[in-house]
Amino acid sequence: MILTKAQYEEIAQCLVSVPPTRQSLRKLKQRFPSQSQATLLSIFSQEYQKHIKRTHAKHHTSEAIESYYQRYLNGVVKNGAAPVLLDLANEVDYAPSLMARLILERFLQEHEETAPSKSVINSMLRDPSQIPDGVLANQVYQCIVNDCCYGPLVDCIKHAIGHEHEVLLRDLLLEKNLSFLDEDQLRAKGYDKTPDFILQVPIAVEGHIIHWIESKASFGDECSHHAYLHDQFWSYWNRDGISQCCGWCGTPGLSNSSASASQSAGITGVRKHFLPGILMKCVCK
């Protein structure tokens, strides 16, 4: 399903400084009933991540952390059962999971001798039962389950989506009798960077020759498209030594500059299986 750029921008417009909560998503769904929840969530997540990238730094100054921590402490002293941390995050326009991490880190600094390692914190976020303070554990847990853009659960969902679509893609390739090498085989052959699949015999889709396929379980907005181009596609290109163009399913119409490099080339039979909002890139000769 191909979203127009205008549609995409309309959705993105609604997402400006909206907290990443269940409620926001529900409102979004009511506003755009024609879009599936997955698409909306994906766009939401993407837009929100951009927002966080921009504002991340200001929440990480030591003054900010200190003031958040004090507010948290005051809040829980008043009422430990109230969603103190979640409200705080929404109030200062920061992702709840990230806020939880911030406060947890600060809390551990205060209570432990040494600065907590990243892995300890990650593990506590994955399983708040490990947090020594019961109140904080509940607060953190609340943040995590209420955050629809960040946090271990969201990460897991994203990862699962990626995996699922790789499987779908593989099934489709098998079904279409296309001979391919998957990532594991490529790695065994010594490729350092590999796309998901390299077709052993190229195919033509809507006039484009497709040599390899990479499926991405996130929404393909322009920004991430460019980032992917840089991180991955050129390195595939360098290794395969072929020219490329990318076709994305579920990609908003791209501006002229990148349109030349990424013409939309949906793959018949693939597109209908893909959830809208899941992009797929095909690299063509």
Added chain:
Amino acid sequence: MAAVLESLLREEVSVAAVVRWIAHSTRGSEDNPGEAAALSSLRPLRKEFVPFLLNFLREQSSRVLPQGPPTPAKAPGASAALPGRPGGPSRGSRGARSQLFPPTEAASTAAEAPLARRGGRRRGPGPARERGGRGLEEGVSGENLPGAGGRRLRGSGSPSRPSLTLSDPPNLSNLEEFPPVGSVPPGPAGTKPSRRINPTPVSEERSLSKPKTCFTSPPISCVPSSQPSALDTSPWGLGLPPGCRSLQEEREMLRKERSKQLQQSPTPTCPTPELGSPLPSRAGSLTDEPADPARVSSRQRLELVALVYSSCIAENLVPNLFLELFFVFQLLTARRMVTAKDSDPELSPGVLDSLESPLFQSIHDCVFFAVQVLECHFQVLSNLDKGTLKLLAENERLLCFSPALQGRLRAAYEGSVAKVSLAMPPSAQAVSFQPETDNRANFSSDRAFHTFKKQRDVFYEVLREWEDHHEEPGWDFEKGLGSRIRAMMGQLSAACSHSHFVRLFQKQLLQMCQSPGGAGGTVLGEAPDVLSMLGADKLGRLWRLQERLMAPQSSGGPCPPPTFPGCQGFFRDFILSASSFQFNQHLMDSLSLKIRELNGLALPQHEPSDEDGESDVDWQGERRQFAVVLLSLRLLAKFLGFVAFLPYRGPEPPPTGELQDSILALRSQVPPVLDVRTLLQRGLQARRAVLTVPWLVEFLSFADHVVPLLDYYRDIFILLLRLHRSLVLSQESEGKMCFLNKLLLLAVLGWLFQIPTVPEDLFFLEEGPSDAFEVDTVAPEHGLDAAPVVDQQLLYTCCPYIGELRKLLALWVSGSSGRSGGFMRKITPTTTTGLGAQPSQTSQGLQARLAQAFFHNQPPSLRRTVEFVAERIGSNCVKHIKATLVADLVRQAESLLQEQLVTQGEEGGDPAQLLEILCSQLCPHGAQALALGREFCQRKSPGAVQALLPEETPAAVLSSAENIAVGLATEKACAWLSANITALIRREVKAAVSRTLRAQGPEPAARGERRGCSRACEHHAPLPSHLISEIKDVLSLAVGPRDPDEGVSPEHLEQLLGQLGQTLRCRQFLCPPAEQHLAKCSVELASLLVADQIPILGPPAQYRLERGQARRLLHMLLSLWKEDFQGSVPLQLLLSPRNVGLLADTRPREWDLLLFLLRELVEKGLMGRMEIEACLGSLHQAQWPGDFAEELATLSNLFLAEPPLPEPQLRACELVQPNRGTVLAQS
């Protein structure tokens, strides 16, 4: 000039400033003002500095290299550049600084100087600058051309004539032969500066017969049998009936030939004999003076001069890089110092008046200076061939004076792969018959066709006769073949017959005169020589041996004149003997055409690729192709130049004055035979100088004396000079010319500038490179120049004179006693072990020749097919071995490793050690690869050849082709396998070991058996991501905060758990992390159910989940945990303080569901009683509200007290316990 050098030595100006001053006259402003002022006054002398410096050094070294090997030790120096330099050794000039340039002094000093060994060195303003007759035929004409010859080393012909030099001392001071350099330019001829004069050892031949020719360049050919007689008056010494050859000369030639044959030692020349030692023996009689770094006098001065000298070399301000290197090597290997009569040993080293004391006061000085210069040119040295590097690295003087340089050279030697073979082309090469020239359709009439056939036969007859006889003493080309050739040419009446014959001639020329092996083993356009392919390995040794035996011991010093070695002599003599105008014209046409065609050939350009291995192989092919094209071009251009300038060359001196003007006027009307200027310009623009310039140099080397004066050619020379100046070796950058490409161009250009016919003033008169030149060449992005097309083999093939450096070093080694130098080592024939039993060398060679002959008789496509098949099958064979034998070995390695790990237990041992053990066990199996490979090629090749050749191919031809293909493929595959199989096995085993060890490492249990979906599964279950997302929504609802109207319906919950079951049963999309999260979420969900925290949609009164529903949901969860989850489920989380704490918030607290859950867990075996007890126990440690702790304790006791009860009882129990109060009361 001297003033500049002195101010430098006095440190008034810096070296950099001087070099800048020389290189760019106009940019003096960059210098510091003081320096600029000091130098600007000397501006008019600027371009004379380099010649002065070179001459100065040569002169200074004269005591060290008094008789020296035939070296260009004396910088010829431009005479104009040295207007009356302090003629002769420094002693002569002492105290005469004020009269540094007395115009007449030189002649007299030259005559007096006792040590003047080289004519050119001290030329005064004599009659001298006449340059006529110094062409290629100088051997003939030189006698009346004083002063012309000394500049060619080769000058006196063959090596080892020093004794004669001695026996003929008058030559040295013969004013006619050593005319003083004209310091006052008297006329056009006189303005020519003297140019580099190579010390010319006097040849026996000439010293006996024609003393006056001693210093002229040698005859054009070094092939003795065809050497033109010195008495011949025809341009090439061959046009005349043989009668005029004197008997004595023939004897002379005979002697020379014999001495050549006898001279098995590679030493090009006799070691430096002492003055007056009549018969120097090679090694014994000379006592070398040891060089000691501690005894160097005036270090600082030497360093400075060395620096200036090096900078001049680096900036390409000297005409010939290799000539200077040769000189430096001579200094390095100087044997002893001649005691100068009036030497002044007590000169203080610090004396300011530097030029007054000799620069080189001892051997130590010389060696120190040489090492200083060599240090600056390490890059060039490191690109010399491996043999030279070895000799350099082993040179004990170098080690002594600069261990650092020696270390770098050793490293370069060890890393070098530049083995160079300089074997001459074997003269007897199979005569090829070109079927396409026999085609009747190409002839106007049957008669012409048949005549041509006959001519062919005559031609080959002549050729064979030449092959048989040309090495016999006393055989004469003209006498033996001249009349037959002329008769044959007479038959070529029709014009088209001429063109046919010329085509044959040219093909034959190309075929015969390409050097074998290495760079150019093939006839152009055809794939690599079968002979060299077949024999690549085996014949290599033979060739190396042959090279030692047959390679000319000296190619004539560092600057030999153009020659026609080997078979080329036949073609040269043929042209001369035929003396047919039509033939020459057709030949020029044909050569020009072919040159244009080859020069324009689109050579594959190197594309940078990050693949290793294979692309390297491809690139070698391209390099080989380039070498073939380049060598062909050089050959063709040489003959074109030879024929084109033939009519203008004669024995008479170059005309002067009005006569010259009229000749110039006339010649400038004649269009050039080939528009070389345009080709050069295009070549430079297209960045193909590396292809164009080398052949152009060959062409120009045959030019007559008038040619450089013509505007057209003058332009060419100026372009070449600018190119030469721009090829600064130290400037390397992306997209610019490769180092070895530059080196090749520098070598050929340097050689060209030393050719007698090239005006000597040309090099030094030319202003610095104009910037426009750089702009000219920025056209295409990547020209051929930027591609690494030149390797050492090609460099040395094109410029064999670079090999003189090696000979010089070898000479040193052979002269030093107690050294076992590499050069003199015997060749111990060893058999190659790679391929096992091999047919003997001779039968191999015969086989190769048979294959060659076979292809000659077949269409070229057959050869291409066979080579293609061999190529591909060989390559496939290697891949096949990799996939089968090597893969098997890797599997063996893996199982061996497993055993090893089992027996050795946990520690397993050091991986490196394990690898060693495995490799030592497995690598021997690699030997099978050869047998397998041979079998593979045997099996696969015939089919491929069959499929690719026409159906109609006769059976015998087919089977021969198949056999050759099998042979070539096997050769290729086995060569690769025997060289690489062990490394390959090692690499693969290493990868396997690290893989196995890694897999061994962290989580062996995690790889337990996992069930897939059932066979009937159609993978329609909801996606795990969707489920996690849904459950997360429920969790967030339950945890809050939530709007009052939010909640879930019990049906939804039930449906969700149903879906979870489906997903868990269809494993298609499930990845372990997703399953883990699902498990964790399901436990959280259970805790919320137990604590009754899930908001239920529905009538407001209900709001809470009904008991029965909750229990049903818990049952579903229990069954999922029990049946469907394959990973571990973190059930202990149910009893984590946080989840149990959820109960604390509910009022009234209800414990029955928790108790139910715990019992079921035990019942289903999901958790052990002990485990639960432990969890409950740890719960007590947490901080709870008082009443909650109490209730918890009760629950704990209740659970512990109860024996496992059958279900009905439990249910009954629950049914009668509507609330916690009753439960607790009952217990």
